[in-house]
Amino acid sequence: MLRRDQSIFFEQCVAERLVSMQFYDFRLAPSPTKVRIFLAEKNLEIPTVIVNLRKFEQQSAEFLAKVPSATLPALELDDGTVLVESHAICRYFEELHPEPNLMGEGAKEQALVLMWHDMATLEGYLGIQEVYRNGQEYFKGRALAGPQGYEQIEALVDRGRKRVEVFFDKLDRRLGESPYVALDRFTYADIAAYVYQGFAKRAVGTDPAGGRDNLTRWSEMIAARPAVNTATS
Numbered sequence: 001m002l003r004r005d006q007s008i009f010f011e012q013c014v015a016e017r018l019v020s021m022q023f024y025d026f027r028l029a030p031s032p033t034k035v036r037i038f039l040a041e042k043n044l045e046i047p048t049v050i051v052n053l054r055k056f057e058q059q060s061a062e063f064l065a066k067v068p069s070a071t072l073p074a075l076e077l078d079d080g081t082v083l084v085e086s087h088a089i090c091r092y093f094e095e096l097h098p099e100p101n102l103m104g105e106g107a108k109e110q111a112l113v114l115m116w117h118d119m120a121t122l123e124g125y126l127g128i129q130e131v132y133r134n135g136q137e138y139f140k141g142r143a144l145a146g147p148q149g150y151e152q153i154e155a156l157v158d159r160g161r162k163r164v165e166v167f168f169d170k171l172d173r174r175l176g177e178s179p180y181v182a183l184d185r186f187t188y189a190d191i192a193a194y195v196y197q198g199f200a201k202r203a204v205g206t207d208p209a210g211g212r213d214n215l216t217r218w219s220e221m222i223a224a225r226p227a228v229n230t231a232t233s
């Protein structure tokens with residue numbers, strides 16, 4: 001694992017297979033995007049394999065043998081251990097590369113970052129997923145990610161829309177009292193909320209920032225961060 005500023009050395013290491021850690025990614029998908037931004041903020045570069053979800057490559061026998069959950073992101077460590085879940089992968093890198101701190105220092109900060117991350121994920125992201133995956137022909141028989149083939153439930157579309165509005169109202173109120181989502185500085189909670197805002201635009205069809213001034217100000221500030229730009233462009 002190397003820092004971006006060591007990139008010539010990095011390319012040499014990859015070519016000589018001295019770095020065997022692999023990050024499994026798909027740029028359009030929100031959960032891997034959280035990890036990409038996290039890595040860019042820490043100035044880390046990991047050898048990456050693109051798994052094209054549009055071509056169902058996550059369901060190939062080869063990928064399933066490595067990642068039985070059939071989900072992205074995944075991180076294969078040098079000893080063959082495979083990590084899934086964006087939060088777990090980010091936690092792993094936070095431990096290995098504590099600076100810049102993104103998950104809070106000390107008990108209170110860490111709890112606040114986790115609290116806002118989880119609220120954003122459970123209330124915002126899952127609401128978006130309810131709309132996205134239960135309302136489109138494309139996700140028929142695949143209403144939840146993974147190999148199980150869950151059927152869609154139409155009623156979740158409207159419920160999801162409501163949950164998305166409620167969550168982004170709550171986030172807008174929070175951003176009226178705090179410059180960033182969890183703390184007075186940028187953290188992992190901002191990464192998650194920003195990725196979910198972008199996902200909502202695409203998946204629900206309306207920009208949550210529309211008509212929410214605090215959210216708009218914060219979103220423009222996050223978009224202007226060089227690492228966010230690198231990881232999302």
Ligand SMILES: N[C@@H](CCC(=O)N[C@@H](CS)C(=O)NCC(=O)O)C(=O)O
Pocket residue numbers: 029030031032053058070071072073084085086087142144145146
């Ligand atoms: N809770 C997981 C979510 C993983 C997930 O659902 N990933 C999506 C992409 S954002 C996926 O792999 N979808 C594959 C599919 O729909 O078959 C995380 O945070 O990593």
